[in-house]
Structures are given as C-alpha cells and as structure tokens.
Amino acid sequence: MLDFASVFKDLKVVELATALAGPLTGTYFKELGAQVLKIEPPRGDVSRMWKNPFEKDPATSIYYDSINGLKPCITLDLKNEKDRQKLELHISESDIIISNFTRKKALEFSVSYPDLQKIKSDIILANVTGYGPEVEKAAFDMMIQADSGLLSMTGYPHGLPAKVPLAIADILASHQLREGILCCLLKRLKTGEGSEIQVTLMDSLVSSFTNQAGNYLMGNFIPQPLGTLHPSIAPYGDIFLTADHKYLLLAVGSDVQFQRFCSAIQYQEWVEDGKFRTNQSRIENREQLGEEIGNILCTKSANEWIETFAEWQVPAARIRNLQEVLDDPALQHLIVKETGDSRLIKRMKTLVY
Template structure:
C-alpha cells in the first residue's frame, strides 16, 4: 500500500489545507510530490500558523498536518527563470494540483490549456472557494458560516459555532482526490487523455449536508442547534456521567439496541413502555428518557459499563480528549513520523484503507 503510487509524480501549486491534503494522500502512498511554494511570501502561509508556545524551528504543526514527505520548492512564478523551472516540473508530472485565485492561472500562464500545451496528458485537480468564476476569498470558517454548518452546531443556548477543524477543506480534498482517481482510471483506457477536475469548497459543503439537507428539502424542517443530539434518533449524543466521574455517550440506532441497553442497566421494563418502545417515540420523549438513563448509568463504573455495551453490541463510548486518544495503542499504530528541517513532525495517517486481492 505504501508504494501503490511509486511511479506517480505530483506537482502541487496549492497552499493552506484542501489542496495540500490531496497531495498528502498521494505522498503517503508512495508518489513523488513536489510542493511549489510562493517565494515572495515565504512559502505556504501555514508555515507561520503556530500556537502560542510552539517552537519556532522547522515547520509548524499545522503545516505538518498535510505536507508529509513532500519536496518543497520556493519559486516566484512571475520570474522568468523560476517559471521555467515550474514548467519543467509540469512537463514530467502525472498530476498537477492547483488552488489559484480567479485570474492567477491566466496571469502565470497556468490555465488548463497552458498545462496541456506543456504536458499533453496532464491531470489537473483544481480547488476553488465558491467556484472558478468567483474571486471571493474562502477560508473554512466562511464556508461553514455560509453553508449552514455553523447554524446547526452548538448548544441550544449558544451562538452558532464552527467545528473545531477545517471540515469543509477536508471534505473538498476527499472529493478532489476521488475525481483525480477517476481520471487515473480513465487514463488506463486512454493514456494520452488529459483531464481537469474542479471542486469548490462551497459545492463540497452543500453536498455534505446529506440528511440535514433532506430534512429541509423534503420536510421543510430547519435544523436547530441541539448540541451532540441527533434530530432523528434517540438516545443518541446525550452525555452521561458514570459513578467514577467519566463522560459516556450513546448512539442507539435500533429498538434492539435500546432493549439490550435497558437490560444492561437493569431496567428491562423501560424498553416496553409505549413512550420508549420505538425510536420515533423515544425522539419525542428524549428529555424524560435521558433523565432516567442518567440515574442508571451513574451507578456504573465506566469500564464496566462500556465492556457490557461492547459485549451486547450496544454502541457506546467514552468522551476522550486528544491526549487520551493518542495514548491508545490503536491510535499509535496510525502515526507517521518525519524528521525534517530540524524538527520531528508527527501526524496521523490520512490514507488508512486496505486493499486485498
């Protein structure tokens, strides 16, 4: 798996998160990824996105999150010699990843037509904010605001809240990666065929609203901020405290799971009550149900309760912080380490699928 793309060359004219995350996917699987950074601005802006107290040597933790095992090259595309170097890279590339602002591709003679003139079988993957015809700057926060994510996220009494990671960038990166993989498949049939794959953050965000979108489109139900609760399922997302003061959450997706939960808690009769017997009525009466479950779960130690849930195939989990997450052996197996620019960078793998034949 680590060398599945060892014969592939990717040139990345992209900064921040979404575009580099696509290049990161290919670098993890063995491709040679050359990251072209803006010499005039000192490189990818995320090199400077450091938290208070973060060491100043080497790349920032943010930059390291999506730039594993790439070869960085600082170029000024407005300089004749540097542009010649960029063209030479494009000529040998299988894939070119870009996130140029509207008009910059023309300014630097790097439109799709220009790329094809340099490399007739090139695959270009391009990410924009609001589409190729918009010159509007788009950071993840702006997209979360404009596509409904913030309006749905948070507690009922909290203001609209952004998700604590750049989810829209991640979603757009996945969609661009999928489009590029489709182009690579088509090139098996037509090796000389060039392709351009376009993805916008806006389109990716809208398409990722899934059931929340259909709740509106089909039922005209505007999602409200309900914290971690699920609008269609109960109990799902409620937070409970065990007897040893640890936080537990449940994701009960079926009536069978609810019955088994009640057996674990020693209240099997609860599953037979009309107001809790089926998911629809549990959603209607979720506040009262949550209070009853709170009393029962509070009598358990966390490990004992979670083990019982696991043994009975009842979806339950402890709410963990990132220290707890990465102290687990399971998460440790997913880490990549790289020594570069005087600093060791550690990050989780993003390509975690397996292929069997």
C-alpha cells in the first residue's frame, strides 16, 4: 500500500455533507492523511437513523459508521448566526469543503461558492446533489437507480426489476467527487486558484453505462433485463449448479477462452460445432449451450471445477456470500478497525492502493 500521509497531512477538509456520497469522500481524504472535520446539523446525519432491526444504539447506526468511521465530528446549526460564524472560522483554515446542498440551501446557509471565496479565495468546493444544484428535488440512490434506467436492465426477463444491493449511484458519485477534488488541487498548485465542482448522482450513474449506452446510441437497441447474462458475450455471466449444490459462474470472454473451456470439460468437439464455434453463434444459441453446460457442470463439485478451470485458464468463480468473502485471509487488508468512544468499528477501506 502506498503511503500518502506526508503529502496530505496538512490538507484540511470540512465536510458538510450527509448521507453517503459526500461523507464517503471525506473518509477517503481522511485515509489519505488529510485533516477532516465532519459538521452535522443538530438532528444529526440522516444515516445515523438507518438501522437494521437488531441495532440498539440510539446515537448511530452500522450504516453511518461504515461510511464515516470515527471522523472528528461537531454539531452546528447553520440557521444560527453564531454557529455560522464558527463555521466561517473552520472554512478560513480549510482547503476543501464537501457539501450536498441545493443552490437555494447553499445561499440560505451562506455556503455557496461566492460566499466561501469571500472567506478564503483559493477554497475548493465539491458539492454533490441528485440532479443538480438548481433542482429542488429530494433524491436518494434507489430513486436514481430507477430514474436513470438502471432498473430497466436488472432482474430477469418477464420479472420485476431488481435493485443493485449497494448505493451504487452514491458510490460512483463519491468517486467522481474524489477525482474532481484531486484535479482541483492540481489546478490550485499550478495557478493558486480555487474551484467549484458540481457532481450529480444521476450523471455519475448514467455515465457508467458505457457499452449498454452504446447499444442504444450506436445500435438503436434498448437493453433488456437478462439476469446475470451479458448481452453480447456467451457463456458470460451464466450460472450453473454443481454437484455439491454450489453456484458456479462462467465468464468466458473470447473464442480462445471458449476453446480452453471445451478442453477443460472434455468437449473439444464444440470448438468445431457451428452452433458454438464463435461468440456470435454462442449468443444465437445461448439457451441450448447453457443447457448442455449445465448437464456437465452438475457432475462435479464447485471446487473441483474451479481447480480444473484454473489449470486451463478459464475465467470462472464460485458465488460466495459476504461471510466467506470478509473472512477470506486474502482480503483482510480491506477491513479497517477503529476504536473510540468505547466502541469498535469495522468498515471497508475507501483507499485500496
């Protein structure tokens, strides 16, 4: 792991954002070594109340802790003049402000970019909203998943859409915020000037559609739900039940890999079969191919197949649950343990390089 602490240790960040995208960005800069101060409204960050049925702590939630960890935190009421003066002091000593205010709220609280520039001319403002600062519309990740069209591509044919079980729009927006802030820091280093960046959940999610968007933009094809299957590669995303009742997923991405797959399962004749020889023919005959592969993979355990496919360099994976993943010795470096306030917090790192 690279150590950036000496580079970022003097960087000061004020985090005014709540929920996920903004706070996760603040946590990222804390992990880089920056000094991050989280400022919450009197009612607290909304995610403190997002609890599982088994959670009993009235002051926080696993959701909140998984995003914020033990960042230093104070409470200020930005509707109160004295508290706004306290905020101005923090801003005057800071380099970056992270927020999630609409333009109307930013003006009300005197934290718009022009307001901040009056306090510190080279300040960097990174603001995230659902649809843009001018849109006075509440926005949460699930709503963006629907409005962006993502949910039209999830689930199975003739079934209901299925949500991505992560706040994917928020997470992608957080990555956009981080990249934007780092670009602004580089600009300030070169010019001495501050910057304002505006990121939206909607833009962050839709811009990630890449090949699926291309299917419509260049092929006039509207992507349809296919479960785990890939619209233009086969067998890729196909799931099969093995002899030990485990699920195995194939991700065969090329004709060469398919040839190796045929050798691994000892069905070399498929390489010359016109129905399966090329990726295009496999797409056209996907249902038959899946049935035949299923009849083969059900004869051995998942681990046996994983070992065989590894020998032949065939991309495949067993579907693991989170207990298996987070107990994996190879992934322990991703888990952060923080102790404070008589509590132990375990969360995932935001910095993985």
